[in-house]
Amino acid sequence: MSKRIEVRDLNVYYGKFLAVEGVNLEIEPRSVTAFIGPSGCGKSTFLRTLNRMHEVIPGARVEGEVLIDGNNLYDPDVDPVLVRRQVGMVFQRPNPFPTMSIKENVLAGVKLNNKRISKSDADDLVEKSLLGANLWNEVKDRLDRPGSGLSGGQQQRLCIARAIAVAPEVILMDEPCSALDPISTLAIEDLIEELKLQYTIVIVTHNMQQASRVSDKTAFFNIAGTGKPGNLIEYADTTTIFSNPSVKATEDYVSGRFG
Amino acid sequence: MSTASTAIKAKQRPGDRVFSGSAVFAGSMILVTLAAVALFLIVQSIPAFFASHEDASILPESFWSYVGPLLFGTIWAAALALIMAVPISIGIALFISHYAPRRLASVLGYIVDLLAAVPSVVFGLWGIGVLAPAVQPIYAWLVDNVGWFPLFSGPVSGTGRTILTAGIVLAVMVLPIMTAICREVFLQTPVLHEEAALALGATRWEMIRTAVLPFGRSGIVSAAVLGLGRALGETMAVAMVLSASGAVTFQLLTSVNPSTIAANIALSFPEAFGINVNVLIATGLILFIVTFVVNAIARWIVSRRQEFSGAN
Amino acid sequence: MTMTTKPEPTTSVATPIQNSLTAGRLPTPAPWLILGAAIAVSAAIFGVMGLAGEAGYNWGGALLVGALLYIPSIWLFSMLVEGRRRAMDRLVTALVTGAFVLAMIPLISLTITVITFGLNRFDADFFTMSMRNVTGEGGGVLHAIVGTLLMTGTAAIISIPIGLMTSIYLVEYGRGQLARGITFLVDVMTGIPSIVAGLFAYALFSIFLGPGTRTGIAGAVALAVLMIPVVVRSSEEMLRLVPNELREASYALGVPKWLTIVKVVLPTSIAGITTGIMLSIARVIGETAPLLIAAGFTQSMNWNLFDGRMSSLPVFVYTQYANQGNPPEAYLDRAWAAALTLILIVMALNLIARLVARFFAPKFGR
Numbered sequence A: 001m002s003k004r005i006e007v008r009d010l011n012v013y014y015g016k017f018l019a020v021e022g023v024n025l026e027i028e029p030r031s032v033t034a035f036i037g038p039s040g041c042g043k044s045t046f047l048r049t050l051n052r053m054h055e056v057i058p059g060a061r062v063e064g065e066v067l068i069d070g071n072n073l074y075d076p077d078v079d080p081v082l083v084r085r086q087v088g089m090v091f092q093r094p095n096p097f098p099t100m101s102i103k104e105n106v107l108a109g110v111k112l113n114n115k116r117i118s119k120s121d122a123d124d125l126v127e128k129s130l131l132g133a134n135l136w137n138e139v140k141d142r143l144d145r146p147g148s149g150l151s152g153g154q155q156q157r158l159c160i161a162r163a164i165a166v167a168p169e170v171i172l173m174d175e176p177c178s179a180l181d182p183i184s185t186l187a188i189e190d191l192i193e194e195l196k197l198q199y200t201i202v203i204v205t206h207n208m209q210q211a212s213r214v215s216d217k218t219a220f221f222n223i224a225g226t227g228k229p230g231n232l233i234e235y236a237d238t239t240t241i242f243s244n245p246s247v248k249a250t251e252d253y254v255s256g257r258f259g
Numbered sequence B: 001m002s003t004a005s006t007a008i009k010a011k012q013r014p015g016d017r018v019f020s021g022s023a024v025f026a027g028s029m030i031l032v033t034l035a036a037v038a039l040f041l042i043v044q045s046i047p048a049f050f051a052s053h054e055d056a057s058i059l060p061e062s063f064w065s066y067v068g069p070l071l072f073g074t075i076w077a078a079a080l081a082l083i084m085a086v087p088i089s090i091g092i093a094l095f096i097s098h099y100a101p102r103r104l105a106s107v108l109g110y111i112v113d114l115l116a117a118v119p120s121v122v123f124g125l126w127g128i129g130v131l132a133p134a135v136q137p138i139y140a141w142l143v144d145n146v147g148w149f150p151l152f153s154g155p156v157s158g159t160g161r162t163i164l165t166a167g168i169v170l171a172v173m174v175l176p177i178m179t180a181i182c183r184e185v186f187l188q189t190p191v192l193h194e195e196a197a198l199a200l201g202a203t204r205w206e207m208i209r210t211a212v213l214p215f216g217r218s219g220i221v222s223a224a225v226l227g228l229g230r231a232l233g234e235t236m237a238v239a240m241v242l243s244a245s246g247a248v249t250f251q252l253l254t255s256v257n258p259s260t261i262a263a264n265i266a267l268s269f270p271e272a273f274g275i276n277v278n279v280l281i282a283t284g285l286i287l288f289i290v291t292f293v294v295n296a297i298a299r300w301i302v303s304r305r306q307e308f309s310g311a312n
Numbered sequence C: 001m002t003m004t005t006k007p008e009p010t011t012s013v014a015t016p017i018q019n020s021l022t023a024g025r026l027p028t029p030a031p032w033l034i035l036g037a038a039i040a041v042s043a044a045i046f047g048v049m050g051l052a053g054e055a056g057y058n059w060g061g062a063l064l065v066g067a068l069l070y071i072p073s074i075w076l077f078s079m080l081v082e083g084r085r086r087a088m089d090r091l092v093t094a095l096v097t098g099a100f101v102l103a104m105i106p107l108i109s110l111t112i113t114v115i116t117f118g119l120n121r122f123d124a125d126f127f128t129m130s131m132r133n134v135t136g137e138g139g140g141v142l143h144a145i146v147g148t149l150l151m152t153g154t155a156a157i158i159s160i161p162i163g164l165m166t167s168i169y170l171v172e173y174g175r176g177q178l179a180r181g182i183t184f185l186v187d188v189m190t191g192i193p194s195i196v197a198g199l200f201a202y203a204l205f206s207i208f209l210g211p212g213t214r215t216g217i218a219g220a221v222a223l224a225v226l227m228i229p230v231v232v233r234s235s236e237e238m239l240r241l242v243p244n245e246l247r248e249a250s251y252a253l254g255v256p257k258w259l260t261i262v263k264v265v266l267p268t269s270i271a272g273i274t275t276g277i278m279l280s281i282a283r284v285i286g287e288t289a290p291l292l293i294a295a296g297f298t299q300s301m302n303w304n305l306f307d308g309r310m311s312s313l314p315v316f317v318y319t320q321y322a323n324q325g326n327p328p329e330a331y332l333d334r335a336w337a338a339a340l341t342l343i344l345i346v347m348a349l350n351l352i353a354r355l356v357a358r359f360f361a362p363k364f365g366r
Helices: A043-049 A080-086 A102-106 A119-132 A152-165 A182-195 A208-214 A238-243 A248-254 B004-008 B014-049 B063-099 B102-117 B120-146 B163-187 B191-199 B204-233 B236-241 B261-271 B275-309 C030-052 C059-082 C084-121 C124-128 C142-173 C176-190 C194-209 C216-241 C244-252 C257-285 C289-294 C313-322 C328-360
Strands: A005-014 A017-027 A032-036 A060-068 A087-090 A170-174 A200-204 A217-223 A230-237
Touching: A005 A043, A017 A043, A017 A217, A032 A043, A032 A208, A043 A060, A043 A170, A043 A200, A043 A217, A043 A230, A080 A087, A080 C244, A087 A152, A087 C244, A102 A119, A102 A152, A119 A152, A152 A170, A152 A182, A152 C244, A182 A200, A182 A208, A208 A238, A217 A238, A217 A248, A230 A238, A230 A248, A238 A248, B014 B275, B014 C142, B014 C176, B014 C194, B014 C216, B014 C257, B063 B102, B063 B163, B063 B204, B063 B261, B063 B275, B063 C084, B102 B163, B102 C084, B102 C328, B120 B163, B120 B236, B120 C084, B120 C313, B120 C328, B163 B204, B163 B236, B163 C084, B191 B204, B204 B275, B204 C084, B204 C194, B236 B261, B236 C313, B261 B275, B261 C194, B261 C289, B275 C176, B275 C194, C030 C059, C059 C084, C084 C328, C124 C142, C142 C176, C142 C216, C142 C257, C142 C313, C176 C216, C194 C216, C194 C289, C216 C257, C216 C289, C244 C257, C257 C328, C289 C313, C313 C328
Parallel strands: A017 A230, A032 A200, A032 A217, A087 A170, A170 A200
Antiparallel strands: A005 A017, A005 A060, A217 A230
């Protein structure tokens, strides 16, 4: 249930503007990889190219290759919809579907694709996914209430449950805790620890303590100035990045002497 | 999920293609409809442009001498309506946005919107049955006392069904749309500007004059132009209220009144035959062109405003 | 006017020091007192005039003149007590409030008139009979109600799919030239005068079916031309309100675009779209001119959209008024009763639309 990701010479464009340039990266299965870097350096943009979500933005396009277990995501006849079923995503702000109950939200990936599922299978899947997202005990009595009635942290875990219910191989997280309070953040971080036993996880974060707490490897992105493309500066074990980085810019950034 | 190598490669989704195809088709239908409207009106109008009195009995001489007075009446009635409706709609919009208690504001707005829900034929009935008799004494008084002023010269109409009454009914009918737009714009005034004015010791009126009105100026203009477009095309209320003789005159209170294009079509069409039908359709084409130009001006103003405000 | 509105300096023992921030101010009830006085004066003037003339007492005129009198009086009093700037402020307040009151006059007058005249014939016969073979009194409006429902319903069946799909195209798919062109054309369509839509439908069907043809379907096409742009505009606005995050969440679950639109975007905005559609129906159901031109009118029941003229409620109101027979009261009563029916239908549509918007809108969790 987890896959190895290889990125080769990846450029991302918005129209004519080169947003991210020349990324080469390998992500191991069953690991947590954190992307850190200043705002606007292209880390979220890059993350979205890993499941072709950047295509939602008009004018965004990609050069280069992203291989998931050897399959190039950008081969001409690849269906982005099937890519996204294997590479799930959790967003910055919790976004449960407002018209659906908690249960329906968890089943959204199945139901929205018009798949038939028996009631008992559905109940099992809901319980399994909510257990996997550490939310089952809090919501098991109110599965039919709207998902928007939960707290922010619970909503975000509901979104994670929704993502893992589709049984993806990889989960991408785009600053999943930036809209949450510290206690909810802790709950999500604990959850990431558990999820990595089954999934390959890539997380974008602004919080360096969070990166050092949850990730096995860390990639530091930087930008030379406004209008310039973002680059991958350094990619190594998290301990190396935070204690003994090989590039000066990384050291400046992780030690807070940035700029 | 099966193994990746087979699962990732996939065919084009038929659902996506059917759905986006039908969306494009629907959008193109708009294009086709509008092209058809223009085409049919033009085709049916062509005989009228070259017709004379022998071909079409309603023409005095040529088509242009027929449509000229009607066009004058259309613009004159709409202009009268606008002169009355603009200050009143600005007043109502200010009342709702800045004077009425906050909790009442939406209810008051809804009440004004109710006016928009009244069908024009009902306005017509009301105009003849209630408004015209009510304003006739005022008209008589105006003719007696201010008759030296050219617009108010007599003799006064005995029924009150004059171009001014038609203008009042039109004004009432365009009030809701104009009020709604002005209100929207006034409510968007940056609170910071308003508070800045108040902090300088301005009274409420001074705050409105320095912060709200300058901000809303182009909104007011576009509301007025949109209202003008509505007033130009309004048919039944004018057809019923106005007792028209087809003359070209600016006098407001006499029984000699110009007609409007739309009202003339509604009144003449049911009995028209032969080339007369084409003549009426051709006047409709002229009306279409006039309203198109007016609406184009409104759009141009709105787009310019968006550039200035920097929104979106 | 002998009221003293000048505030006496309140010299009580407890507060001997004058607050330096207070200035001359009219006490709170003063504007109301001035308004009352203005109306009283005006009523007195009208009373004197009423004694001279033989006409009955004109209450409406007295109130109107009283209100007009209030505007300069409040300015004058405020000028004397509070100074020029506050006087201006009070003047504008009076004018702005006056504008609102002025706009209420036609609304109230119209409501009262339609109800009092409309109730004369608002009876069972009226809703169960057509006008076939009726001259003079009696008769009913059933054929016109059927015609209105058939034509408006057909117009809705044509406009809703086209309008909704066009708005989906504009919001979800549209880029570049075609989308900009369609947006422009929808704007142009919004501005088409209703009578021109009627002429178009007439011209269209007279080319295929011979000149002088008037049918229900032509009326429905005319209404559809007026309805489509309204549906597009309101649906487009509602679709744009759906947060992009929901679309992204759905894509990230591996849901294809069309299913995302059908199962996420539309359900989220369905309340607003329904409201917009009902308001657009309310707007076209009162249209008279296009139906007069394209569908004509008849005294008989006609269930067939494709054959023969078809009456509708607004056209019925107009023809009853325009072709008065003997006795004229019977015709006018029918016109008013049909007008009342029409207004009730329009109000009901508006009310339901607003209730739908209020109670079925999804709650976004923020």
